[in-house]
Every structure is written in structure tokens, then in C-alpha cells.
């Protein structure tokens with residue numbers, strides 16, 4: 001059955017949708033990124049033609065030629081955002097316009113076509129609407145993954161002439177197994193994530209590919225996540241593989257590394273800065289060295305530290321390990337500031353706390 005809707009999307013409901021009882025079982029403990037909804041959105045772009053073939057259809061594999069450009073030169077970008085079920089039963093997105101804007105900034109950096117922000121948002125909303133039954137209740141949310149890749153069959157090295165934009169969705173519970181209260185970090189001494197003039201501020205798959213060896217090293221040392229230092233001096237704290245980082249000082253102020261092209265401009269990071277300042281806190285976006293981090297942890301000048309991002313929201317940092325020795329932040333278990341900011345953010349996302357105007361977009 002194909003239904004032409006008022007929108008520019010052709011909607012083809014899946015004939016193999018998961019039955020309600022089986023879905024309920026899957027939603028009991030969705031974990032992160034391992035189960036997927038029934039549908040996907042795709043839009044194609046070709047040189048000379050622009051965006052075309054807008055489709056909402058059954059989730060299914062792509063057929064790609066072995067010479068498909070993305071498989072060779074990694075011209076690919078993505079976003080990560082969530083749809084929430086609010087207490088009144090309605091559905092909402094958190095600051096999705098920011099994801100649309102950042103997606104296009106990533107696209108420009110990777111020499112890919114930009115997608116009109118209203119089309120990006122429409123694609124997201126089409127998928128959330130058709131797969132609304134997949135939004136878990138309680139603490140859960142529906143993680144949305146818009147992405148775009150070079151789909152042209154061509155081995156020459158230049159920006160591709162054809163792309164596929166796609167959105168898939170995955171019901172999500174806690175990002176860290178067991179709903180961990182604090183995560184442990186491994187400080188990478190050998191590997192950096194981004195350099196000046198590189199792609200550190202773009203949300204591209206290549207950044208993740210380059211970070212995996214450091215993440216594996218972190219796991220080998222029994223740590224949950226890797227934290228990267230800057231590539232020029234190997235001194236300044238930048239961010240984790242997929243999360244930004246904040247420090248809570250003894251005077252109650254917050255410190256977070258400044259955006260300068262090598263750090264991903266997190267929407268959670270920006271929201272935390274805004275909320276903290278609204279609560280009267282001082283937030284300094286300034287460089288913070290690993291040695292200072294260690295010294296401040298020892299002296300008690302650093303009380304708490306936390307990582308933040310859409311997937312993990314706000315998560316306390318406990319133990320920090322490196323080849324130069326280990327230390328613990330505060331009592332190793334987070335603290336009041338981390339918890340207060342987390343609750344404020346989660347409350348706004350779930351519609352139980354009034355946030356700044358425009359942060360919740362109801363579907």
C-alpha cells in the first residue's frame with residue numbers, strides 16, 4: 001500500500017511491522033543502539049537535481065555498489081537526537097533545530113550538500129509519527145539517527161555527485177550498562193581526536209573511526225570511556241570520544257573546554273551552559289590542562305566532573321586513569337551540582353520542568 005500524503009514524502013507502511021506484544025517485550029530493556037523501529041526515511045540528492053525521492057518506508061538494507069564512494073573515502077555525517085514521551089502522552093523533540101543546523105555545518109565541512117532545515121525536521125517528524133509506538137515509557141526515549149553518505153559509484157577523489165540522507169530510530173534505555181552512577185576515564189597519551197583545520201567540530205563517522213583504538217585502549221585498562229587531549233601540546237583536555245566534559249570547582253563555578261574547531265559543539269553542552277548561567281552559576285569556557293585536573297582533584301579544588309551528550313545525558317566522572325597514574329574526582333560518585341543540572345535538563349526534556357522558550361518541539 002502506498003499513500004501519497006499532503007507532505008512531499010511518499011509513505012509506505014511496513015507489511016512486516018513487529019507485533020505489539022513482541023514490541024512490548026523488546027521495549028522492556030532496550031539498551032542502546034541494538035533494536036530498531038519498523039521504518040526509515042530516505043531522501044536522495046543528485047547533482048543538478050537536488051533533493052528528491054522523499055520516502056518513508058519499511059526499514060531495509062541499502063544496495064550499494066562495491067565502488068560506492070562512502071566505502072572508500074568516508075564522506076559521511078550523522079546526528080543524534082531523541083524523541084520523548086511526555087507525561088501528558090504527547091511526543092516531543094529537544095532543540096531539534098540545533099541538530100538541523102549542526103548537520104549542515106558538518107555537511108559543509110565534508111563538502112556535502114546542505115539539506116533545508118525544514119526538510120530535515122520534517123523527515124525526523126515523519127519517522128517519529130509512524131513509529132510512535134516504539135517510544136519507550138518511563139526513563140526511556142527514542143534515539144533518532146539522521147545521517148547522510150556519498151552514494152555515487154565512483155573511485156575518483158572529489159566530493160561525490162550523489163548522496164543518500166536517511167533517518168532511522170532506536171528505542172533507548174540507559175546508555176551505560178546498569179545505569180552507572182559514575183564513569184571511569186582513560187586519558188589517551190598516544191592518540192588524539194582532532195587537530196587544527198581538521199574535522200573535530202564535524203559530526204562525521206571518520207572521527208569515530210579514528211577514536212576507536214583509543215576507546216579500545218580505555219576498555220583494556222578497565223575504563224568506560226577515553227578522554228582526549230589536544231593534538232598540539234598533548235596537554236589540554238578536549239572531550240571524550242562522543243561526549244563533552246565539564247568540571248565543577250570548589251567555588252561552585254563550572255569550567256568546560258572552549259570550542260575552537262577541535263571539539264564537537266554539543267547541544268547538551270550548550271544547554272548545560274545556558275541552564276547553569278540561568279541558575280546564577282559562573283561558567284568559564286577556558287582551557288583546562290590534564291595536570292591541573294590532577295592537581296585540583298588532589299587539592300580538593302575540583303569537586304565534581306561530568307560528561308554530557310544526547311545519548312548519555314549527564315554522567316558523573318569518577319576514576320581517571322593514565323600511564324602517569326590514577327586519581328579520583330571528588331568522592332568518585334558525582335555530586336550535587338552534577339545531579340542538579342542533570343535533573344534540570346531531564347525535567348525540561350520530559351516536559352515536567354519549564355525550560356527556555358522553544359527548547360521542546362511537540363510533534
Ligand SMILES: *Cc1c(COP(=O)(O)O)cnc(C)c1O
Nearest residue numbers: 242243244264266267268309310
Ligand atoms: C555528538 C557528540 C557530542 C555530544 O553532542 P550532543 O549534541 O550534546 O549530543 C560530543 N562529542 C562528540 C565527539 C560527539 O560526536
